[in-house]
Structure formats: structure tokens, C-alpha cells
Amino acid sequence: xxxxxxxxxxxxxxxxxxxxxxxxxxxxxxxxxxxxxxxxxxxxxxxxxxxxxxxxxxxxxxxxxxxxxxxxxxxxxxxxxxxxxxxxxxxxxxxxxxxxxxxxxxxxxxxxxxx
Amino acid sequence: xxxxxxxxxxxxxxxxxxxxxxxxxxxxxxxxxxxxxxxxxxxxxxxxxxxxxxxxxxxxxxxxxxxxxxxxxxxxxxxxxxxxxxxxxxxxxxxxxxxxxxxxxxxxxxxxxxxxxxxxxxxxxxxxxxxxxxxxxxxxxxxxxxx
Numbered sequence: 001x002x003x004x005x006x007x008x009x010x011x012x013x014x015x016x017x018x019x020x021x022x023x024x025x026x027x028x029x030x031x032x033x034x035x036x037x038x039x040x041x042x043x044x045x046x047x048x049x050x051x052x053x054x055x056x057x058x059x060x061x062x063x064x065x066x067x068x069x070x071x072x073x074x075x076x077x078x079x080x081x082x083x084x085x086x087x088x089x090x091x092x093x094x095x096x097x098x099x100x101x102x103x104x105x106x107x108x109x110x111x112x113x114x115x
Numbered sequence: 116x117x118x119x120x121x122x123x124x125x126x127x128x129x130x131x132x133x134x135x136x137x138x139x140x141x142x143x144x145x146x147x148x149x150x151x152x153x154x155x156x157x158x159x160x161x162x163x164x165x166x167x168x169x170x171x172x173x174x175x176x177x178x179x180x181x182x183x184x185x186x187x188x189x190x191x192x193x194x195x196x197x198x199x200x201x202x203x204x205x206x207x208x209x210x211x212x213x214x215x216x217x218x219x220x221x222x223x224x225x226x227x228x229x230x231x232x233x234x235x236x237x238x239x240x241x242x243x244x245x246x247x248x249x250x251x252x253x254x255x256x257x258x259x260x261x262x
Contacts, residue, residue, distance in 0.1 A: 102147040107129035
């Protein structure tokens with residue numbers, strides 16, 4: 001089958017979120033916005049060391065980014081990266097549904113010059 | 116199972132005549148009749164009348180995926196039926212499209228793709244089961260032997 005350019009990245013992303021805690025962490029960051037590492041550790045009742053390990057995995061997969069302001073580390077979800085997973089989920093449909101979506105897209109834009 | 120059906124319903128944001136015509140227009144077909152998202156345009160040739168044939172060669176990477184069929188019913192702008200033969204599959208199939216006007220700029224498409232298991236495949240399959248049941252019957256009708 002066709003090799004997507006994003007295939008390798010998607011594998012890394014899915015590996016990173018194969019863990020329940022990391023999935024929850026990412027959900028939390030997407031829904032609540034940037035958070036301090038210390039607050040995340042409190043929220044999950046984990047040591048700073050423990051939560052940092054999970055954040056590191058998400059960071060390596062590009063799912064979160066870290067900003068240091070003063071001495072405080074802020075963690076933020078990288079929504080662009082998350083959308084790669086979303087795009088894959090959107091492809092889990094019948095090819096006919098995808099074709100009808102495409103038809104809708106071209107007719108909404110007024111069709112082609114010949115159409 | 117003798118057949119397998121895929122049903123899809125979708126609202127298309129265009130007038131019913133335009134939506135219907137898109138299914139017979141080779142330029143339009145070449146854009147939306149893709150093998151999967153993000154693939155280049157297909158090559159389409161069609162003879163858009165009942166009994167006419169069409170050929171759609173889809174591209175997936177370097178692979179060419181030919182699909183052919185015959186228009187069985189062309190009833191603008193309500194109904195379109197065609198056979199659908201994918202050359203990578205042994206199954207024969209029919210695609211039925213029903214178009215319903217929702218308003219001046221919205222049309223519902225109800226698509227039904229019925230795949231029939233190829234006659235030979237089916238008879239081989241039935242033959243297979245028949246042989247197994249015959250064998251079972253042979254075994255069961257043997258006098259019970261004690262060890």
C-alpha cells in the first residue's frame with residue numbers, strides 16, 4: 001500500500017499515547033491549556049521526577065512543547081501534531097464516504113471549470 | 116454470506132441536478148473517484164448512457180488501479196445504477212445512488228454498494244462445505260466401534 005510521509009511520525013505519536021497516564025496528560029493539556037510541571041505533578045499525585053518522565057516521552061514525540069519562564073517550566077500541547085492523529089482517524093471510513101466528502105468539497109467550491 | 120453491502124448517506128451542498136451531473140462528468144469523476152485521500156486525479160473515460168461503459172484508472176503511488184463498469188440505469192436527477200468492477204478483486208458488484216433534494220442548494224445522496232461473491236468463488240465455497248458435510252455424514256453413519 002501507499003507509504004504516507006507522516007507514517008513514521010504517526011507511529012511515534014501512537015506509541016507515546018499508548019500509556020494511560022500520558023493519554024490523560026495530553027487530554028488535560030489540550031483541554032485546559034499550558035500548565036506548570038509542578039501543578040501537573042500535584043494533579044496526578046506523582047513525583048516531579050515521575051511526571052517529568054512522561055512529559056519527556058510526549059515531548060520527544062512532538063506532542064507537547066516546554067517553555068521556561070524564569071524558573072518555571074510550562075508544558076503546552078502541540079495541537080498541530082495532535083491533528084496528525086485526528087487526520088488518520090478521519091480516514092477510517094468507507095472509501096465511498098471519503099469520495100462523497102470530496103464531491104461535496106468540489107461542488108461547494110463551484111465545481112471545476114468544465115463542471 | 117452471499118453478498119456484502121456498504122451503505123453511505125451524505126448531504127452534498129449543491130443543487131440536485133449539479134450533484135447528479137457530477138457522476139457522469141469525466142472531469143468531475145477524475146477528482147473525486149480516488150482510491151484513497153491525497154492521491155492524484157484518476158483517468159476517466161465514459162459513455163454516459165444506459166448500457167454504456169466507463170473506465171476509471173486510479174493512481175496510488177506508482178500503482179494503477181483500473182475500475183470499470185456499465186451504466187444500468189440513468190434517471191436524472193433521481194437515480195443512477197452502475198456495475199462496479201475493481202480489477203484487484205474477484206467480486207462483482209453494483210452501486211446504486213439515490214439523489215434527494217433537501218433544498219435548492221442541498222442534496223442527499225444515498226449510496227449502496229452491493230458486492231456479490233463471485234459465482235465460482237461461491238460454488239467452490241459451497242462445494243467445500245458440501246464435501247465437509249458429506250464427510251461428516253459418512254463418519255456419523257459408520258457403526259460405532261468400541262475401543
